[in-house]
Amino acid sequence: MKKGKLLLSALLLAILLAGCSQESEQDAQPAQTPEITSGTVPKRATAGTDDQKKSSGGTNGNVLIAYFSVPEAVGVDAVARASRVVEDGEVVGNTQFVAETIQQETGGEIFRIETVQEYPGDHDELVDFGENELAEDARPDLKNQIENLENYDTIFIGYPVWAGDLPMPLYTLLESTDFSGKTIIPFSTHGGSGFSGTIGTLEDLQPDATINTNGLTVSREDVSESREDIVQWVNSLSVKQ
Template sequence: MKKFTVVFLSALMALSLAACGSSEQNSGANSVSSEPQSTASAAESAGQGTENNEGAADSAETGGSNILIAYFSVMETDGVDTVAGASRVAANGEALGNNQYIAQIIQRETGGDLFRIETVQEYPTTHDALLDFAYEEKAEDARPELASQIENLDSYDVIFLGFPNWNADLPMPLYTFLEAYDFSGKTIIPFTTHGGSGFSRTIQTISELQPDATVLSDGLSISRNSVSGAESEVIDWVNGLDLTSE
């Protein structure tokens, strides 16, 4: 009887040990199967990181040009339509200021960055009132406060500078702008719209305000009466400058 009991107990112990071994193997299997899940999560995270990097690269390319197109433009709203003589033009169903329109063509051709020179004060949008306001500003030698600022100026080598010819001179906000920044070592390329005076002496004034910049004398001058049909002229002028956007 004792012998039977010993045999029975031995068999029972063997079964218990086998069960423990099986449980440990199952536990080990669960531990291993969790590793592929962690790897998959890492891969998904890596994939998301790649997408984010691609988005960042796109942003860098969009804002990574060495060309800036800065312009000042006031759109009149009275007097004449958008075709004949106004300081605005219709493009793709949208009314734009003359210099704004030209600046957008230059931006499209060069891949540069657009910057609108804006002031804290608002300008009249009717023709006669705007003429009077601009004349008074010039008589006072005013320096209107700017409402917009250039970021990362050091990244630009070429500055297209657009403005209307007011009273045979730069608009006074251009004086504020040119006195606020140092364009030393950069190339300034002027473009203007006018009522018959061309550039007057504005290019010389820009050179005086920025003596350490290279100011191109061969700027683009377009009559306000011709802006709506000037797209090809703007494109030919830009291509003739032989500029490349980096």
């Protein structure tokens, strides 16, 4: 009788020890990490990126810098000529200089507004040509159009002020391109008129866009010394790519 009880106790003890051993092995296994398919981004990561854009304090989304510039290339030393600047040994237009500085600060894409016709490289001839276009209310044909406009939320638009108005190629662009829902930030170069009435003209031509009236206009006599002012202005807008 005693032998039977001893055998039964030993059997029960063996079963208990085996169960404890299995539980210990299960606890020791590492937790399984869910597999993330290559190329997919968790939704929280996307939301975090959007939050970072919002926290910048500026306009969200991609940036485009579109500008029209005609460097004068005839007759006078480039440093002295009012409508061109020497940048790293290269002659560039005043408005081009401002546009490229904005591009460097924002990391945005740059787009040069170019016409099919060529403009005179001589200062006096260029002034006469621009005034004639204005008198004729001309709409010069453009070589190119902005591609993938839907990719951009903020559009810097730059131009020289000619005879107190936009150059006529700007009318061509603004009448043929719908900037609805975009934020337009103007910048210009001038010979004494400042923006003149051009910001109001932008508002008239693009009524469904938001025109930022805190634009930058630079005298043609000051362009070569204006880099620091341009950088400070861009930083005040808190617009980054």
